[in-house]
Amino acid sequence: MYQISLGLIGVGTMGGALALNLAEHGYDLSLYNLDPRTIDVLIARAGDLAPRLQKTESVTELVASMTPPRAIMLLVPAGGPVDASIDALMPHLDPGDTIIDGGNSDFRDTQARTAKLEAAGLQYLGVGVSGGEDGARHGPSMMVGGSQQVWQNLQSVFEAIAADFEGTPCVAHLGPDGAGHFVKTVHNGIEYADMQIIAEIYGLLRDGEAQSPGQISLLFGRWNQGDLNSYLVEITAGALAAIDPETGKPVVDVIVDQAGQKGTGRWTVIEAIRMGQSASIIEAAVGSRVVSSERAVRQMAERVLREQDMPVVGFDEDDLEAAFRVARVLAYAQGFRILKAASDEFGWGLDFAKIAEIWRAGCIIRSALLDDISDAFRSELPQGRLVLSDHFAALLKGNVAALRRVVSTAVLAGIPVPALSSAVSWYDEISKARGTTNLIQAQRDIFGAHGFRRSDKDGDFHGLWS
Numbered sequence: 001m002y003q004i005s006l007g008l009i010g011v012g013t014m015g016g017a018l019a020l021n022l023a024e025h026g027y028d029l030s031l032y033n034l035d036p037r038t039i040d041v042l043i044a045r046a047g048d049l050a051p052r053l054q055k056t057e058s059v060t061e062l063v064a065s066m067t068p069p070r071a072i073m074l075l076v077p078a079g080g081p082v083d084a085s086i087d088a089l090m091p092h093l094d095p096g097d098t099i100i101d102g103g104n105s106d107f108r109d110t111q112a113r114t115a116k117l118e119a120a121g122l123q124y125l126g127v128g129v130s131g132g133e134d135g136a137r138h139g140p141s142m143m144v145g146g147s148q149q150v151w152q153n154l155q156s157v158f159e160a161i162a163a164d165f166e167g168t169p170c171v172a173h174l175g176p177d178g179a180g181h182f183v184k185t186v187h188n189g190i191e192y193a194d195m196q197i198i199a200e201i202y203g204l205l206r207d208g209e210a211q212s213p214g215q216i217s218l219l220f221g222r223w224n225q226g227d228l229n230s231y232l233v234e235i236t237a238g239a240l241a242a243i244d245p246e247t248g249k250p251v252v253d254v255i256v257d258q259a260g261q262k263g264t265g266r267w268t269v270i271e272a273i274r275m276g277q278s279a280s281i282i283e284a285a286v287g288s289r290v291v292s293s294e295r296a297v298r299q300m301a302e303r304v305l306r307e308q309d310m311p312v313v314g315f316d317e318d319d320l321e322a323a324f325r326v327a328r329v330l331a332y333a334q335g336f337r338i339l340k341a342a343s344d345e346f347g348w349g350l351d352f353a354k355i356a357e358i359w360r361a362g363c364i365i366r367s368a369l370l371d372d373i374s375d376a377f378r379s380e381l382p383q384g385r386l387v388l389s390d391h392f393a394a395l396l397k398g399n400v401a402a403l404r405r406v407v408s409t410a411v412l413a414g415i416p417v418p419a420l421s422s423a424v425s426w427y428d429e430i431s432k433a434r435g436t437t438n439l440i441q442a443q444r445d446i447f448g449a450h451g452f453r454r455s456d457k458d459g460d461f462h463g464l465w466s
């Protein structure tokens with residue numbers, strides 16, 4: 001039997017929770033953190049699990065406290081801290097030892113690091129971990145990239161600590177080197193889009209109908225009982241219901257409207273565009289966070305640019321629910337197209353049904369929708385497109401009119417709906433047999449002699465432009 005000794009560097013939000021999860025499943029592990037006091041705090045609150053956690057004061061001591069073969073997991077910020085941790089570890093490791101990066105790393109970094117470690121006789125896994133602190137503690141969804149052999153060595157550990165969906169662990173080996181981190185990146189892109197769609201619906205009710213957070217919370221709570229059931233809808237209902245103890249106001253009313261972002265949403269869009277894929281709904285979500293950060297500009301522009309008498313509007317709740325349903329499906333569809341493009345480009349052979357299945361528990365985008373997505377991928381997809389499956393085609397066709405009503409009312413009232421409007425535009429574009437790029441081809445031929453194809457005969461042609 002393959003006996004592996006476990007270690008962990010970075011005992012922060014995710015690392016601390018994963019350490020307790022591993023300990024709870026019977027694993028002893030050595031811990032190292034830049035600030036050693038963090039480990040003391042973790043061990044102090046670990047209760048019965050404390051004897052399984054060994055504090056070390058340096059990377060050298062961490063490695064010495066373990067017996068080969070070792071597997072050391074990094075839960076440190078993406079970028080420089082991952083490289084610094086690898087560089088500190090490498091001189092002390094033995095051939096066959098494994099470093100696992102469980103952070104949100106750029107998949108290209110993971111590819112380069114895998115090559116570097118393998119050249120040194122070491123092994124590397126890039127693992128996307130989703131579920132936040134609670135998921136890490138009680139069962140995250142994990143997307144593993146790396147060699148089949150390394151995965152097999154560690155599979156039982158991952159399966160022990162993963163979320164469980166009806167008896168199946170929410171972890172899978174998805175492909176080599178950067179495949180796991182790429183899938184996690186797109187997972188986060190979908191997360192951005194879903195969060196943005198939810199925030200826009202909140203905005204429509206707040207600014208269009210002057211509804212209170214408490215009222216809007218009840219609506220999301222009701223939706224969470226139906227087909228829109230998801231972790232993000234659930235926490236939205238909770239967030240909107242929460243009261244700030246200092247002021248007695250709803251917490252959301254005291255939170256500044258500027259969203260942070262660490263990079264995964266932006267990377268999703270960059271990679272999508274690089275591969276010639278549309279990520280317009282995800283891009284709208286990333287762009288919205290960027291605009292949100294320019295608070296002073298928005299405050300001035302409201303005075304300078306806004307028309308004075310915008311109409312008061314109302315939204316039908318069923319329309320909002322249907323609009324959400326359509327936009328969410330389209331955002332997932334864009335995400336899975338990006339995964340398909342990357343799988344083709346890098347030869348990963350991604351299993352899309354499996355990806356949907358390991359997202360059904362533990363992760364931030366877990367939702368009832370993922371069952372339908374998995375079913376669609378397990379059957380024959382017309383043109384390989386999720387939106388053309390019988391189930392999703394019927395869903396989209398049956399609900400899109402509501403999305404049109406919501407978006408057009410919002411536009412007339414001046415309430416921003418970048419993700420919802422991107423969704424309806426993308427829907428219209430992908431479902432229109434005759435587009436307008438014939439004119440773009442004419443323009444390109446006029447200014448650059450780029451040529452065009454004709455609809456009535458084969459070949460490349462130029463126009464006789466005067």
Ligand SMILES: NC(=O)C1=CN([C@@H]2O[C@H](COP(=O)(O)OP(=O)(O)OC[C@H]3O[C@@H](n4cnc5c(N)ncnc54)[C@H](OP(=O)(O)O)[C@@H]3O)[C@@H](O)[C@H]2O)C=CC1
Pocket residue numbers: 009010011012013014015033034035036038075076077078080081082084085102103104105129130131132133262
């Ligand atoms: N929070 C979340 O919901 C999720 C986060 N992630 C990803 O997991 C990773 C960790 O995130 P999270 O736990 O939230 O972050 P935290 O900020 O809570 O913890 C970061 C940890 O990394 C350590 N650290 C920081 N810089 C360095 C460095 N240069 N070298 C070594 N260690 C360093 C910190 O040490 P010290 O305590 O001394 O500062 C701390 O232990 C990130 O890549 C993040 O994107 C993934 C999924 C969900």
Ligand SMILES: O=C(CO)[C@H](O)[C@H](O)COP(=O)(O)O
Pocket residue numbers: 104129130131132188191260261262263264265364
């Ligand atoms: O990976 C995650 C959830 O799945 C992390 O929470 C991540 O930090 C979210 O991204 P951002 O900070 O950019 O909103």
